Amino acid sequence: FDLRRPTVSKLFGLNRNEGLSNYLSGGSDLQEVIQETNITNLSIITTGPIPPNPSELIASNNTKNMFDQLRKEFDYIILDTPPIGIVSDALLLEKYVDKSIFIIRHNYSKKRMISHLFSNLEKKNMRNINLVINDINLKRTGYQYSHGYGYGYGYEYR
Secondary structure, X not given: OOOOOOOHHHXXXXXXXXXXXXXXXXXXXXXXXEEEOOOOOOEEEOOOOOOOOHHHXXXXXXXXXXXXXXXXXXXXXXXXXXXXXXXXXXXXXXXXXXXXXXXXXXXXXXXXXXXXXXXXXXXXXXXXXXXXXXXXXXXXXXXXXXXXXXXXXXXXXX
């Protein structure tokens, strides 16, 4: 669902000539934009041509209709969106998802984007948020691993 800087089509070697933007603007049928991959049970809708008005397309009734149809056909629907805080796309799509996973890259993700995420959580604009923090240098954090009993801790925003 990243209609601004798409990368999924390139990662999977798929055609991006016709895709999500064509469907959302009314130019294509949903079945025409679903592409099969060489991975069993994995289908992808690429972005199609980058539109001049991504947020308007996402906010359209065609998005709701698309999710209604996809839920009938697929067990899981995974969305790739632009980072939260830059544009409103992820927030516009939040009402269609069961869970959100935010990837935070250690020493890379901008603090203002993370602050924006937590601000939306506090305002209850988002629900079922899950965070993945990756690219942590465990040697620099003092983390060590050994065999034996261990425990974990965490906290939750409400």
